[in-house]
Amino acid sequence: MVFSSAVFLFYFFPLFLLLYYVLPWKNGVLLIGSLAFYAWGEPRFVPLLMLSAFLNYSVGYLIARAHGQRKALLVLGIGLNLAMLGYYKYLGFFAGILNAVGLREGALPAIVLPLGISFFVFQGISYLIDVYRRDITAQSSFLRFAMYKAMFPQLIAGPIVRYSQIADEVDHRSLSNERIWMGFRLFVLGLAQKTLIANYVALPADRIFAVDPAQLDAPGAWLGIACYTIQILFDFAGYSNMAIGIGHMLGFTYPPNFNRPYAATSITDFWRRWHISLSSWFRDYLYIPLGGNRASPVRTYFNLALVFFLCGLWHGAAWTFVIWGLWHGALLVLERLGGAALLARLPGVVAQAWTMLCVMIGWVFFRANDVPYALKYLGSMFGAYDGVAVLHPWRHDIDNTAAWALAIGIVLACWRLRPAAGRKPEAKAVPAIVAPRAGVLANSASVLATSALGLLCIASLAAGTYNPFIYFRF
Numbered sequence: 001m002v003f004s005s006a007v008f009l010f011y012f013f014p015l016f017l018l019l020y021y022v023l024p025w026k027n028g029v030l031l032i033g034s035l036a037f038y039a040w041g042e043p044r045f046v047p048l049l050m051l052s053a054f055l056n057y058s059v060g061y062l063i064a065r066a067h068g069q070r071k072a073l074l075v076l077g078i079g080l081n082l083a084m085l086g087y088y089k090y091l092g093f094f095a096g097i098l099n100a101v102g103l104r105e106g107a108l109p110a111i112v113l114p115l116g117i118s119f120f121v122f123q124g125i126s127y128l129i130d131v132y133r134r135d136i137t138a139q140s141s142f143l144r145f146a147m148y149k150a151m152f153p154q155l156i157a158g159p160i161v162r163y164s165q166i167a168d169e170v171d172h173r174s175l176s177n178e179r180i181w182m183g184f185r186l187f188v189l190g191l192a193q194k195t196l197i198a199n200y201v202a203l204p205a206d207r208i209f210a211v212d213p214a215q216l217d218a219p220g221a222w223l224g225i226a227c228y229t230i231q232i233l234f235d236f237a238g239y240s241n242m243a244i245g246i247g248h249m250l251g252f253t254y255p256p257n258f259n260r261p262y263a264a265t266s267i268t269d270f271w272r273r274w275h276i277s278l279s280s281w282f283r284d285y286l287y288i289p290l291g292g293n294r295a296s297p298v299r300t301y302f303n304l305a306l307v308f309f310l311c312g313l314w315h316g317a318a319w320t321f322v323i324w325g326l327w328h329g330a331l332l333v334l335e336r337l338g339g340a341a342l343l344a345r346l347p348g349v350v351a352q353a354w355t356m357l358c359v360m361i362g363w364v365f366f367r368a369n370d371v372p373y374a375l376k377y378l379g380s381m382f383g384a385y386d387g388v389a390v391l392h393p394w395r396h397d398i399d400n401t402a403a404w405a406l407a408i409g410i411v412l413a414c415w416r417l418r419p420a421a422g423r424k425p426e427a428k429a430v431p432a433i434v435a436p437r438a439g440v441l442a443n444s445a446s447v448l449a450t451s452a453l454g455l456l457c458i459a460s461l462a463a464g465t466y467n468p469f470i471y472f473r474f
Contacts, residue, residue, distance in 0.1 A: 183248025
């Protein structure tokens with residue numbers, strides 16, 4: 001079940017909200033509703049999700065009460081989490097490597113990847129580390145902890161919500177009309193990003209990437225990666241906004257996950273804005289413990305390369321994801337070697353264009369099925385096959401609606417906002433509440449705009465728009 005499906009919008013979510021607001025057992029309603037949501041797509045993995053919750057609850061409980069064995073318990077808990085992730089996500093990948101180098105023979109194991117496993121494993125690891133550091137108090141109730149682990153808004157594709165970020169709200173949360181309205185607005189905004197932009201550019205992106213790159217001229221290849229660049233932003237940012245909006249409607253404050261990443265003027269700036277909950281997770285639980293940038297320059301570069309190698313591997317068990325992660329790691333190292341100072345001296349639009357070029361080259365590896373395809377596609381982007389006699393007629397792959405969605409998406413994603421006087425640029429990632437004091441006119445305009453946007457989304461879904469979700473496979 002996805003947020004942009006009719007089943008969710010017209011059946012599951014309204015019924016869930018009715019029960020959540022009417023019944024007094026909010027944690028129980030949220031836990032049962034979340035398990036039902038997960039079971040809709042992966043019923044066989046509900047026990048695995050609950051096993052993960054029990055594992056992290058139990059180890060966290062023991063760490064909080066232990067004295068001399070706290071580190072051993074932490075290592076055990078992290079090891080069990082990584083073993084779960086390694087078995088389901090990476091066993092086939094590493095078995096393939098062993099086959100390739102002759103250290104193993106036989107067919108690769110066929111293992112189905114549970115939905116959202118990368119997200120809820122990282123949740124568990126952060127919880128154990130925070131308990132070990134005594135940054136938080138271990139949750140005493142398994143029911144409340146299981147509710148946190150299974151919360152459906154962020155379970156499948158994030159943002160990665162750490163227990164420390166919502167610890168107070170797990171036990172005590174308040175709801176108000178203003179907060180529910182803010183959550184609803186943010187949900188509609190995310191739904192619009194998904195259905196009115198990402199869905200429309202997804203089809204031409206998929207069509208072009210299904211073609212042999214040797215049959216693409218440079219304009220066709222650039223069109224394909226441009227569509228995918230807009231698709232992945234509005235697909236994932238739209239899902240995150242819907243998740244954060246639902247969180248507000250339930251009384252939870254989830255962390256922002258995107259802050260106009262395509263307006264970045266460096267790769268360092270890009271990673272402060274893209275998938276913020278993941279990049280901050282790697283920063284706090286891996287990069288800084290490794291020494292961060294406090295160590296020698298060589299060690300700092302190694303830390304960056306390792307973090308982004310693992311970041312790529314986190315996204316998928318394939319060499320394309322590994323290369324994508326190492327590409328970003330290498331760019332960050334280059335910026336630390338002086339590239340950042342050079343970019344800072346360039347006009348903002350030039351630095352932004354360079355950053356977008358680097359990001360789009362990376363997206364080719366992220367989107368391609370294998371490395372040879374990615375390399376051939378890059379060749380097409382830079383004119384390697386323009387002289388081929390028979391070229392794919394890519395102009396037929398994008399219709400007028402998709403072209404408008406692409407154009408609007410580019411403007412919304414890349415337009416660099418000028419900060420108001422006395423205010424830092426890009427200060428807010430989440431729209432502010434239109435408070436009652438803003439006046440009847442402002443509130444009426446907000447209601448009308450949100451309603452119109454919601455109706456457009458429903459009309460698009462009713463028309464049967466192509467409706468994939470990229471991050472469901474992670």
